[in-house]
Amino acid sequence: LHAMKMLLWRKPKLAERLLLEGRIQAQLRHPNIVSVTDVVRHEGQAGLLMEYIDGQSLQTYLTEHGGLGVDRALEM
Numbered sequence: 001l002h003a004m005k006m007l008l009w010r011k012p013k014l015a016e017r018l019l020l021e022g023r024i025q026a027q028l029r030h031p032n033i034v035s036v037t038d039v040v041r042h043e044g045q046a047g048l049l050m051e052y053i054d055g056q057s058l059q060t061y062l063t064e065h066g067g068l069g070v071d072r073a074l075e076m
Helices: 012-026 058-065 070-075
Strands: 002-006 036-042 045-051
Touching: 002 036, 012 036, 012 045
Parallel strands: none
Antiparallel strands: 002 045, 036 045
16 A cells, blocks of 8 residues: 655656655655655656555644644654
């Protein structure tokens, strides 16, 4: 099971940066880093194919908890 993260903006420099970061992230192995398995281009859009992590999004967590303290951020 994988997740696809696609860049919505069609800005070439931003797309190249995302793809470079994806290539670098694909080389990293750590329990707190999502694995990137491929970098892709689809219909002119840049994207990353990543392992799927089941759970709450950071946005939802922040909305429900009113922010994130320094201690909790470091723990994450």
